[in-house]
Amino acid sequence: MRDNSYDRTIERNYLQKWRFLIPEYEAVKAGRSALFKRVGDFYRHHGTCSQTFRKYYNRYLQSGEEADLLPRRRGPKWRERREPEGIEAEIVAHRKRGMNRYEIHAVLRETRQTVPSPITIYRVLRRYRLNRRTLAMREEKRRIIKDKLGELGHVDLHQLPRDMFLAPPPVTAYIISLIDSCSRLAWAEVLISKKALPVMFKTLKMINTLNVTYGLIFQEILSDNGAEFAARTKPDEHPFEAMLLELGIKHRYTRPYRPQTNGKVERFWRTLDDDVIEGATFDNLDHFANELFEYLLYYNNHRPHQALAGQTPKAFAATKTTAIQSAN
Structure with a gap:
């Protein structure tokens, strides 16, 4: 049985289609097209819509790579949405000082550009079994709150x-x-x-x-x-x-x-x-x-x-x- 796992025929067809559509689209936008007076006529003739076409076209303009003309894998971009490196240790350290997830979120915003949301912080705490504050955490927070005279x-x-x-x-x-x-x-x-x-x-x-x-x-x-x-x-x-x-x-x-x-x-x-x-x-x-x-x-x-x-x-x-x- 033939293995089609590495067959690039569909990719070649996509790229060939876009190599034809992009110059024609730019000609319509510049008013040089003999077939289409408006961009809407161009979309209807080729069976596409403005949102889909402009998504791939703008992506191609930004990178200049033909690979951006191919459909991407759908679903969550989990590699890009992972927590920044080392932030879990900071969350655990702040939690042991008695802070709740909203206080941890506020503290992290002062030192980091990318900060997980309070619900993500709660998931980290639950992963480390720190979602419930212990007596030691409460005592530590009381000690920290009473740290400076006249602070509040x-x-x-x-x-x-x-x-x-x-x-x-x-x-x-x-x-x-x-x-x-x-x-x-x-x-x-x-x-x-x-x-x-x-x-x-x-x-x-x-x-x-x-x-x-x-x-x-x-x-x-x-x-x-x-x-x-x-x-x-x-x-x-x-x-x-x-x-x-x-x-x-x-x-x-x-x-x-x-x-x-x-x-x-x-x-x-x-x-x-x-x-x-x-x-x-x-x-x-x-x-x-x-x-x-x-x-x-x-x-x-x-x-x-x-x-x-x-x-x-x-x-x-x-x-x-x-x-x-x-x-x-």
Whole structure:
């Protein structure tokens, strides 16, 4: 039986056809053809369409090789779609630091031009049986997040209940707090308006207090999307946004209806409620402000923090400062 595996008759017929069609097509385009006035007549006469003809024609013009006039193998180009060399090791290393697939994708984009999609990263993790985060990964991520003082601050506004005062203020009272994500150093101020301007002044006071007392310099501040913090348009005209722009602090926003994004300051509200507010009665707003000031000194300087392995926020910040000075 004859072996036709290496018969090139079909290829020769293809090339012979294209050697005839290309000069005729170019003649029609230049208006020199005696048979066809329009390109559409040329396509219909030869039983083809513009998409198919131009696909092969443009491919031939780009390379100049007749081999590009032949049909190519269909299906996924798996050789071209494989992950770049060495990227799997990077994905595994980032995963062991506790990152999820979206965080890994964002980190890889900073150093590589070709980056696999998050779903491809997930397939790599599943291949290495790292698709579920272990306790060691979570602990490593917590350690990395608490790596730099002032890297991220959490700010939020909280309404005070009126029944905690013997002489309630004539208007609704609020408390605003700013807490450092790394050291848990925190400060809070009392205010009687949740408009953007007084919120801006109180936040500026807290930033200065934490800077002068503990040496904190914030790089980013995370807040919710309330009108007192965020501007829908023209952030340079919004008091809070303009203040952060002037100080060179990046403003980040929580996901809407997702208070867990700002979880550290939400947890601080619970601590403050348990230690100061719940079950207590204050003469007036000034009395509460004085008690709050004394508690903040205790919280930062003397109260052990569970997330800091039993250290106080001030002591933990001191260890970070010493480590930075030693590295320099």
